[in-house]
Amino acid sequence: MPVISAPYAFNEEDLYVDLRPVLGCRLFLKCEGFNFAGSVKLKAAAAMVEAAEQEGVLTPRSALVESSSGNLGVALSVIAASKGYKFLCVTDSRCNLATRLIMEALGSQVHVINDPEPHGTYLAARLDYVRELCASDSRWVWLSQYTNPANWRAHYRSTAPAIARRFPKLDVLFVGAGTTGTLMGCARYFRHWHRPVHIVAVDSVGSVTFGGPSGRRMIPGLGMGVRPPLLDESYVDEAVMVEEADTIRSCRQLARRGFLFGGSTGTVVSGAAQWLARHDDPSVTAVAIAPDLGERYLDTVYQDNWVQALYDNTPAPTRRTA
Template identity: 35%
Template sequence: MPPHAVSARPQKAASPGYPALSRAVGNTPLIHLPVPSASGTGGFWAKLEGFNPGGIKDRPALHMVRQAQARGELRLGATIVESTSGTLGLGLALAGIVFGHPVVLVSDPGMEPLMGRLLSSYGVRVETVTEPHPVGGWQQARRERVQQLLAGIPGSYCPDQYNNPDNVGAYAGLAHELLNQRPHIDTLVCSVGTGGHSAGIHAELRRHFPGLRLVGVDTVGSTIFGQPARTRLMRGLGSSIHPRNVDYGAFSEVHWVSPAEAVWACRMLAERHYVSGGWSTGAVTLVARWLARTSPGETTVAVFPDGPWRYWNTIFDDDYCRAHGLLGGEPAREPDVLAAPHEREVHRWTRCATVTDPLAGAR
């Protein structure tokens, strides 16, 4: 065997229940969340993607695998290998069962223990890298291990969620659900990690609403929009690399949010509305509330990528939050402002109306 060869799990048979499983993905609720304002009538709409079996990334996982099969890139029973912080992993576990593929996922020590156990229970083999890459952090370390695994497992396939246009195309269905749920949308608010759902939903909605604004939500310490890459506590949004699925030209503005601010928003949602989610949901909520308050009369839709359940020992654990300094009280009412992404390093909620591709001059 080659130096990094590994054995995959035995081939699976495709699930005979595929039609039923496919119907469990999509058609998620859209609910209105009121926001206190001077008029007393403000609020925003939240698309609850946590109602999918594994979260929002069930959609691209199924779509990327289906499209790879159709093109002949993924043969029947071949092993799927991918890097994940968790949510896409759940989607690929579903796709592996549906289409009959063993799945090997590469993660890092930041993956929640519950997520690792869930993935294993779904028949996935999880590999954990032990050291971050000196430049690309944990994501690049995971991607390099993926390449080693691909070289060692004959016929294996990597969806490459960061750069695969099928990741973007998978969200046309979500956009059409929104079209059926709201007669008009002025602003779409999305967290940004691989860039898939912000690009895919916006591209389809823009055909119907030419004036639609796309507002991106990132985490402090992420390099996607030109800030320096730092060690990040939040998972599911942000990046230490530059995914090519991010449609920089589509964004009207970007906001960076800190972990403490996201925790406050998640807990506020739970207490006031009996709905919540993870880091991305908290960050998106903070921004969507501000937009609803400052743009009265406009329809703002925010995408909540998952539910709160996997965050019981992080966001919703007082001991964890105290240990990481995340219980500092309510965030500022207004974001800080940058004129340009490189103006200075941000550490709290900050917005910037200048959005550029950090790699544009290097290509």
């Protein structure tokens, strides 16, 4: 077992779940939530902070600010607490309450945007707030996960090589698309690998990342209200769009088998299962990346009243009935 002195020094890299007993198709799920931030975002957060320190942008007198729907905010809260930085997370009303409480418990400040920009999005309003704050005081340092190349480089150096070592005959990789840091890092790595890997991006209906119309999205994590600057579609073979109701069904299907995953993971699993069902090739070796765990979604994805209030076709309840 490793012995660490900093919370960002540990991340479980080699845990996979074989989902055949759950889904009936051959899919291996790479679990990225077993670290002190509870999600894959710890990798990007650590890489961006390290790059800013090395470049001299981030100094002991600096204060961090970042726009996040939740998971990156928690990851930066972990790192800021460990390194002694002040951190302000700018989020919006869709951020899970548990996520906000975790950030505050770690000593971070949380500013919640309750209204989108006129004729705009919550993300646009969040970014406007961050820009105004940075303009008002030079001590604020914005890492900008949406444009920072350290975001995708973290996965080029860690996530993708770990998958390649475990699955040398990998055929298909499913990656959720948010900022597209994980997607771009993995896609770039496998483009330069010794054998072709089909890269499938999984996104939420209502996201504009791959050119679809903007729509309501209530589950934080994947999807964007503006096109992600990090995205280079030439590295992506295809994109699968998932309805939020299907995300919830997948989360609850996994929970009924003892695997409590978060909304982003539910979206990726749903998209992967749809793709594999259409292609129906039992010889395919497929891996999907699970970005998060489910504890932060107990009052949303796993809460029947929340689901029924938002969706017409309510997924089956998590608990089993006699």
